[in-house]
Amino acid sequence: xxxxxxxxxxxxxxxxxxxxxxxxxxxxxxxxxxxxxxxxxxxxxxxxxxxxxxxxxxxxxxxxxxxxxxxxxxxxxxxxxxxxxxxxxxxxxxxxxxxxxxxxxxxxxxxxxx
Amino acid sequence: xxxxxxxxxxxxxxxxxxxxxxxxxxxxxxxxxxxxxxxxxxxxxxxxxxxxxxxxxxxxxxxxxxxxxxxxxxxxxxxxxxxxxxxxxxxxxxxxxxxxxxxxxxxxxxxxx
Numbered sequence: 001x002x003x004x005x006x007x008x009x010x011x012x013x014x015x016x017x018x019x020x021x022x023x024x025x026x027x028x029x030x031x032x033x034x035x036x037x038x039x040x041x042x043x044x045x046x047x048x049x050x051x052x053x054x055x056x057x058x059x060x061x062x063x064x065x066x067x068x069x070x071x072x073x074x075x076x077x078x079x080x081x082x083x084x085x086x087x088x089x090x091x092x093x094x095x096x097x098x099x100x101x102x103x104x105x106x107x108x109x110x111x112x113x114x
Numbered sequence: 115x116x117x118x119x120x121x122x123x124x125x126x127x128x129x130x131x132x133x134x135x136x137x138x139x140x141x142x143x144x145x146x147x148x149x150x151x152x153x154x155x156x157x158x159x160x161x162x163x164x165x166x167x168x169x170x171x172x173x174x175x176x177x178x179x180x181x182x183x184x185x186x187x188x189x190x191x192x193x194x195x196x197x198x199x200x201x202x203x204x205x206x207x208x209x210x211x212x213x214x215x216x217x218x219x220x221x222x223x224x225x226x227x
Contacts, residue, residue: 033213045214050213056213088155092158094213101145101146102160102163103215105150107157108156
């Protein structure tokens with residue numbers, strides 16, 4: 001079974017631009033979560049989608065948004081980029097019907113904001 | 115608000131040693147605890163998941179224990195190898211957001227040949 005895939009792997013943007021990142025979960029997984037990883041703050045939860053609905057949200061400004069499609073693929077969007085948005089963005093998927101919600105992570109998208 | 119702490123932040127040991135990584139969390143009402151490994155610039159690899167009702171889990175040379183009442187978990191690595199060099203992260207999820215993991219800052223482990 002293929003793992004979680006994320007595209008693109010690397011992105012360079014300038015302040016004020018917007019960016020869209022994509023995540024394809026493991027086949028059959030319906031829950032997708034997004035995390036931001038920075039050297040200063042570590043790994044922080046952004047949001048989680050299940051069956052096209054946002055089920056949980058972290059403490060990030062409204063510039064960070066996401067969505068999930070009917071095939072469980074998910075995208076996150078960051079508008080009006082700031083230098084501090086430079087980070088590794090990771091997504092994770094979880095299988096349905098399991099109580100204990102093990103999460104499987106993708107390789108990440110490295111975003112650099114200049 | 116759940117907080118997760120990992121000690122030490124960095125650890126360097128010679129090959130072949132057994133070692134213990136520590137993780138503590140402030141709110142004992144957790145759903146589960148996961149240990150991950152992260153290689154530089156890469157994503158996370160799940161190592162072990164311990165359900166809140168369990169005390170430990172084992173996979174190969176790895177053993178993770180959980181003491182919910184004291185808010186602690188340990189990851190034991192037996193007979194360490196240079197390939198074990200990586201950052202090890204623990205993360206907990208609570209009853210309100212089972213898919214929302216709260217991570218520690220990690221322990222950067224170096225195994226010297």
